[in-house]
Amino acid sequence: MGFQFETVPLIVNENGAAGRLSELIKTRFSCKRVAIITDAGVVETGLVKSVVSALTKGGFNPIVFDGVEPDPSEQIVLEAASFAKANDADCIVGLGGGSSMDTAKMVAVLCCSLQPLHALYGIGKVEGKRLQLIQVPTTAGTGSEVTPIAILTREDHSKMGIVSPQLYADVAVLDPELTTKLPAEVTAATGIDAMVHAIEAYTSLHQKNPISDALAREALRQLWTHIRAAYMDGGDIPARSGMLLGAMMAGQAFANSPVAAVHALAYPIGGQFHVPHGLSNALILPHVLRFNLPEAKHHYAELAEVILPNISGSVDEKAAGFIRALENLCFELGIPDHLAQVGIEANDLPKLAKAAMDQTRLLVNNPRRVSYDDALSIYREAL
Numbered sequence: 001m002g003f004q005f006e007t008v009p010l011i012v013n014e015n016g017a018a019g020r021l022s023e024l025i026k027t028r029f030s031c032k033r034v035a036i037i038t039d040a041g042v043v044e045t046g047l048v049k050s051v052v053s054a055l056t057k058g059g060f061n062p063i064v065f066d067g068v069e070p071d072p073s074e075q076i077v078l079e080a081a082s083f084a085k086a087n088d089a090d091c092i093v094g095l096g097g098g099s100s101m102d103t104a105k106m107v108a109v110l111c112c113s114l115q116p117l118h119a120l121y122g123i124g125k126v127e128g129k130r131l132q133l134i135q136v137p138t139t140a141g142t143g144s145e146v147t148p149i150a151i152l153t154r155e156d157h158s159k160m161g162i163v164s165p166q167l168y169a170d171v172a173v174l175d176p177e178l179t180t181k182l183p184a185e186v187t188a189a190t191g192i193d194a195m196v197h198a199i200e201a202y203t204s205l206h207q208k209n210p211i212s213d214a215l216a217r218e219a220l221r222q223l224w225t226h227i228r229a230a231y232m233d234g235g236d237i238p239a240r241s242g243m244l245l246g247a248m249m250a251g252q253a254f255a256n257s258p259v260a261a262v263h264a265l266a267y268p269i270g271g272q273f274h275v276p277h278g279l280s281n282a283l284i285l286p287h288v289l290r291f292n293l294p295e296a297k298h299h300y301a302e303l304a305e306v307i308l309p310n311i312s313g314s315v316d317e318k319a320a321g322f323i324r325a326l327e328n329l330c331f332e333l334g335i336p337d338h339l340a341q342v343g344i345e346a347n348d349l350p351k352l353a354k355a356a357m358d359q360t361r362l363l364v365n366n367p368r369r370v371s372y373d374d375a376l377s378i379y380r381e382a383l
């Protein structure tokens, strides 16, 4: 089967790399005005201050937009873009989790574009160029630093994706030191998000390909190996580095072999109940995997061998073992396992199921077709 594989042109993986951004910018681009796009939580860690001071020492005079909020709204994206435009920014640095990096992508696009934001949703709708874009993740989860995707929350609380090649960054910088202050519960939830990216890329219906497969397997191995240590001791640099690498590789995998029903059913939970993205995924994960078993058990059995090298038995036993291992991991990491624990009630489920059915971009990738009734019964099991 023919396939295409695309990723960012340069990935820098080095402890302390964020302190050397100015060298990186000077050797790759001819920029004058750097705009950092970030959020208040990242500012609080002191990370923004140290990146600003390193850039200033390097001869830049960076400006900072720190108004990003989790699950960024269109409003925030437009504000950030106006700020960058008004200050003549010519290089955008996304410094933060997926929310800041997704906002940075759209700022880089909107500063050069006459298209209205609402016209950009879907696949391949962005026209023309963008500003130079460097992504510096401070969570190990979304892989947004290497994906051509930005997820925005619209006024009706739906979470929708903008997917276009222009959204691939010029440079992704993986610096484990930036993630050492990440709270344990964010480490856990974002780490599970990255694992879901690897799993869904591996079972994606139409664009599964050998490069994404290899990346998904290695991503899962790295994440499985390091997540407990990173959760227990935020300052464990080798574990933090493994998590960043795993999340990035999972991002490369699903950028080319897209995610599916776990994400489709998780987005309405995030959009309507403001549950963090990784947690929404974790709540729904085992139930979607069980639903998918008739079509995907061979793939799940293969992934079981990646995380549990000594597993034996039939394909059915290995696939079941894989799902159980993920459930046990979530339990070890203290992640809630019922929708009721995040304030969702039985009478909310039809609305969630209806919203999930609108995620057609994702549902088409699921190994098993999901109807409205299926979505509803998956939510019921997760309740």
Ligand SMILES: NC(=O)c1ccc[n+]([C@@H]2O[C@H](COP(=O)([O-])OP(=O)(O)OC[C@H]3O[C@@H](n4cnc5c(N)ncnc54)[C@H](O)[C@@H]3O)[C@@H](O)[C@H]2O)c1
Pocket: 039, 040, 041, 042, 045, 069, 070, 071, 072, 096, 097, 098, 099, 100, 102, 138, 139, 141, 142, 143, 144, 147, 148, 149, 150, 151, 159, 178, 179, 180, 181, 182, 183, 186, 190, 193, 277, 278
């Ligand atoms: N573009 C993509 O390919 C893609 C993929 C998956 C998810 N997403 C989107 O990304 C968003 C979620 O991103 P996320 O899970 O990385 O979380 P996030 O960016 O929303 O950040 C979560 C919280 O963690 C804090 N934080 C971030 N880094 C920190 C650090 N180093 N130390 C302390 N606190 C820190 C932030 O301030 C914030 O309060 C959602 O909107 C989701 O839909 C995008």
Ligand SMILES: [Fe+2]
Pocket: 142, 193, 194, 197, 263, 277, 281
């Ligand atoms: Fe995700």
